[in-house]
Amino acid sequence: MPRQSLSQLETAHLKCRSWAHAWDYEVSYVERVGNSRILELHLHCERCDGYRIDTFDRPSQPRLISRKYVYPEGYVVVDLKRWGGRRHFNQSVQGELFSRFTPSKRKEKRAS
Numbered sequence: 001m002p003r004q005s006l007s008q009l010e011t012a013h014l015k016c017r018s019w020a021h022a023w024d025y026e027v028s029y030v031e032r033v034g035n036s037r038i039l040e041l042h043l044h045c046e047r048c049d050g051y052r053i054d055t056f057d058r059p060s061q062p063r064l065i066s067r068k069y070v071y072p073e074g075y076v077v078v079d080l081k082r083w084g085g086r087r088h089f090n091q092s093v094q095g096e097l098f099s100r101f102t103p104s105k106r107k108e109k110r111a112s
């Protein structure tokens, strides 16, 4: 049994895992590295509060040279093998998300 369970994962985290992050620009830095300059672009996910940091080799004609993610607490799932692997986990995440948005049978409107 996984130490974490799907019901413990935040809805925002399930949305980002299912639908992708809601990135928006936050800030950028240009740094000198030797004789050249690099551009570091920081994106922030407005939904889960995660960050993506892209580094480009030159600010004028940017070419991505590295990408780093910084996830909020509780986002990272420990030991995916215990969840049945990535594919099974992703399917489970989507199922959990849908179950949170699907009204229970008691609340369903009757079609008449």
Ligand SMILES: [Zn+2]
Residues within 6 Å of the ligand: 016, 020, 021, 022, 045, 046, 047, 048, 049, 050
């Ligand atoms: Zn996100």
